[in-house]
Amino acid sequence: MSDVLASLSEWFSERPQWLQIAAMQLLQQTELTNKDVSEITALCRQETDGKLPKTTCSFPVSAFSQGTPSTLRLYSISDVEGVNALAPKKPLEFGKGNITVVYGNNGSGKSGYVRLLKHICGARNLGVLHRNVYNSGSTVQKACISFEQDGVLKSHTWSGQDICDDLSSVGIFDTSFNKAFVSSEDVISYEPPVLSFFSSLILVCEKVARALDAEANRYQSKKPNIPTEKKVTPEGIWYESINTKTTSQDIDKYCTFDSNDEADLQTLQQRLAEQAPAEKAKQLRKQKQHIDTLVQDAQKYLEQLSNENCRRIIVAKKKSILKKTAAEIAAKRAFSSSHLEGIGSSIWKALWETARTYSGRAAYKETEYPNVSQDSRCVLCHQTLTQEGKERLVSFENFVKGEMEKAAKDAEKEYEAANQTIETLPPSGTLKAIIDAARIPQDEVASQVMEFFAQLQSRKDQLLEIDSEEAIPASVPLLKWIENAETYSKSLGELAEKYEEDAKSDNRQDIKKKLNSLHIRKWLSEHRAAIDEEVERLKLLNQIQEAKRSTNTKALSLKKGELAEVLITDAFVQRFNAELKVLGASQLKVKLVKSKVSKGRVLHKLQLLGAAQSTLVEILSEGENRIVSIAAFLADVAGKSNGAPFIFDDPISSLDQTYEEAVVQRLIELSQDRQIIVFTHRLSLLGTIKDFAEKKSIKPDVVSIRTADWGTGEPASIPLSQSDIKTALNTLINQRYQDAKKATENGDFEHAEILLRSICSDFRTLVERSIENDLLCGVVQRFQRPVHTLKLKELAKLQSIDCNLLDSLMTKYSRFEHSQPAELPVELLGPDNLLADMMALKDWREEYMKRSAPTVAG
Incomplete structure (x- = not known):
């Protein structure tokens, strides 16, 4: 084994660093708290993200030395609600001794208590713990269990889901265990410290994995559901396939939608709605x-x-005004001797030009204007021109043809041309x-x-x-x-x-595709923030999943399987064979083989020697199957060093008398160093346990449960057939008789009659038991196999008066146990007569047990 453990240090150095840290913590404190698991989960995340500083963890193999076993003892179950039909008003107490029998008839709640204990202790094959199927209310499930661990009193309130870790070592045997070991394969619960350490470490991995799952569940997707008709577009396909590799460039490509895109969308909608595109094109052109x-x-x-053109016009205007002014000044100088006003003015100039036209076209066609030849006349007044007149006309013409006047005209024309540009x-x-x-x-x-x-x-x-x-x-x-x-x-x-x-081609499908593409891009742009958030969420979940992959328990399971080959299988098989021998079933040719390792659990199954193709269920009888399953259970749990209690639910079902006694003897032996609790409805088992316990000077605690009006599982007095006669008789005299007497005195005769009849019936049972235990000295007793022949010598003290007393009592009270003819109704005894008979039996027992048998001559 030392060689096997020596390789663990190197093996652990190859594991993730957070797991090495968890292993070191487990070695220091055995069990990690929820806070520890949270901190280790954080380390796992850090290591995945490359943020965990590298440290060296040295694995001490010496940590797996055998420790001091702990002690555990169950005290009671109380405050039960919502479990089958259980509704006890008083706690179910398991006594102070090491072996307790919980007796009850069928339907009294025994199986309900066992199922409850399995769920509280986290036993294998838990099954479904139903509420009261006859009660339609939504009662919550809960119970309180009291126990002592290493001398410390504790209690645990079970709320329907949780498991009490302190009680996880309690071994529970019921019919389901037979199915687990005989019909299938199951995991053995005893493990050496090193394998227990691996189990704990695997549990830590599972808790870290659950914590990572819980963290991942907090990041729920807020990604909007894309409309169905948009999923088939390229953009929709991209949206549906968003993953951790989606880049910001991808998002920009598919989620950008601006005013130009909106205009294109409107245009495409219009184009698609237009029935006469050619006419629409003409309208748009116009x-x-x-x-x-x-x-x-x-x-x-x-x-x-423009400013430039305006300046040009103003310049032309100014020039025209300037030139015109200069011409007018020159005209005034030229015509200063004129007798009329306005000579040289525009009006005058117009008149002069008109006269020129008339002269050249009509009066003097061949003569230059003005005609000042001899006998020439004025073209306006037609009078013959004098010499002075001729000279004046010539001066006028010279003025008109002068440079000043010409410049004024040119400037005016230039101004007019500039104005025409507007x-x-x-x-x-x-x-x-x-x-x-x-x-x-x-x-x-x-x-x-x-x-x-x-x-x-x-x-x-x-x-x-x-x-x-x-x-x-x-x-x-x-x-x-x-x-x-x-x-x-x-x-x-x-x-x-x-x-x-x-209008030229049928391209409506292309338009529809472009339109759909724009619609989905618009939709994507509106949900851009959610898409960015989804990509970040997926990246975060990917990191969490990467961390979770490091919690995989395969490597731990394989290593534990290797260790189990050496440390478990052989020892367990030896214990199993030893248990078969103790139970008297060594003739059964069965063997235990390891089948596989799953999540660090070593699974085994039982096989018949020489019949590999057949299962035990097919070959063994029901009783043999039961005894094999009990041997497997005991081999499984007896290897523990923690002194945990064992609980058995009707262990002798289907067993014959020989196997039954062997099982009882084994239970008595186990009770020497641990608590044994047996649930049964068999008085024979109760009697057998009491008989074998007496031989070991052990007094079992017997607890009875019954069905009450309000439900099952109610603690009650033990059956008279198994109770102490003296105690039972005192109870009848001092308690139940007094209740009946008080009812009579209060005038409640109907209730009093019921109580008296019940007392008469139970008193008859006690008389019968007194005949077995006292008169016949317990030589032969019902529900028990042994015949105590050594007690026969005590019969020598028997006298006829003893037989007469007990015979009279049996005759008188048998009427209350057996049916009577209707025409001969049973007349109830008076309270005083009943008390006298009970006192007579009490006095006789005390005297008879003190009486010595006469010595018989040899």
Whole structure:
């Protein structure tokens, strides 16, 4: 064994570090608390995340030396609720001795107590612990068990689910144990310290795994359920397959949805709903044309009324005014001797030019204007020109053809040409018609357009009134509506192209696919936060699962199996064979073999020697199966060194007298160093236990339970057939008779009659037992096999008066035990007569037991 244990240190060094720490703690304190498990779980998580500092744990093999065994004793069960039909008002107490028999008829609650104990102690094959099936109420399940451990009184309140760890070593045998060892395979419960250590460590792994599961369960998915119709899209398939490898780039790809996507979605919906795409395309083209015209006009008028053009117009205007002023000054100088006003003015100039035209086209076609030849006339008044008149006309012509006047005319023409560069702006009515035709969607934009052209018109009007560049009004800003209108125009053109494409080909399915894709992307974008959270949750769960994988008990189970090959199987088989021999069943050719190791538990099963293809159930009789299962149970639990109690539920069922006595003798032997509790409905077993216990100078505690109006399991007096005659007789005289007498005195005659009849019936039983135990000196007794021949010599003290007394009592009271004819009703004895008879029996017993038998001559 030392070689086997020596390899453990190296083996443990290869285990996860958190498990090594847990192993060291188990060696120091035997059992880990819930707080310890929580701390170890945290270490497991840290190691998985690479955050646990590396430490070295030295494994001390010497820790597995045999320790001092502990003692355990059960005292009572009380406050039982919701367990089968159990409803005791008094606690079920197990006495002060080492062997206790709990007797009760069928249906009195024995099996209910055993099932309850199995659940409290965590026995194998727990089964379902039903509530009272005849009570439809939702009673909770609970019970309180009192016990003593290593001299310390303790109690545990069981609440229907928990197991009392302090009582986990209690061995419980019932019919299910027979099925476990004889019909199938099961785990033996005795283990050497090193294997117990492995069992504890495996339990720690399981607790850590459960703690990790509990942690994982706290992170429930908040991922929204995607609509069914969206699952088949590429985006839906991606959403359904989100996992720990999903990146932020993946999420951006599938969960981004902006205003352009919304516009595309609306467009696709419109395209899909349009029944005449070609006509729709024409409408969009016209709408686009109106918008383009409006934008072009706006840009044109902006250019015409730009600061640069306005400055050019003002410059031309100033030049024209300047030249005109200079010409007028020159004219005044030239015509200063004129007799009429306005010579040289515009009106005059117009008249002069008209006269020139008339002269050249009608009066003097061949003569240059003005005609100042001899006898020439004035083309206006037709009078012959004097020399002075001729000279004046020539001076007028020279003025008109002069440079000053020509410059003034050129400047005026230049100003007029500059003014013509600003076209007439459309009136508000025309603008509104264009806006409506363009179907500009927002009223705000339409207002901006009207305000824009109004500002342009105002700028143009102001331009006619100013004479300097400094007075040019502020330029009209290039409003956002123009940029928006251009963008809108472009989108209309693109949409028109799509409608034209729709008209040429049947692409509705493609449109539907694109539309579905946009819908699901919009849905995904709305749940982006939940998707980010789900990916983080999955990553966290993956870390927890990675940690849980390190709690796998396979390596521990295999190692324990290796150790069990050396430390358990042979010793257990030897104990099993020894138990078969003690129970008188050594002729049964059975053997115990190890079948497998599961989660650190070493599983064994029984086989027939030479009949490998057949099971014990098929070959052995019912009684043989029972005795084999008892041997297996005793071999299993007797190897423990903790002195834990054994509990048996009707162990002799199906056993013959020989096996029954062998089992009882074994129980008496086991009671020498541990508590034995036997539940039974057999008076024969109770009598046999008392007989064999007496031979060992042991007095068993006998507890009786019965069915009451309120339920089963109620503690009661032990049966008269098994109780002490003296004690029972005193009870009849001092308690029950007094109750009957009091009822009579109170006038409750009906209740008194019931009590008196019950006393008469029980008194008859005591008379019968007195004949067996006292008159015949206990030579032969019912429910017991032995015949005590050595007591025959005591019969020598028997006298006829003894027989007459007991015969008279049997005759008088047998009527209360056996049926009587209806025409001969049993007349109840008076209370005084009944008391006199009971006192007579009491006095006789005391005298008879003191009487000595006469000496017989040899």
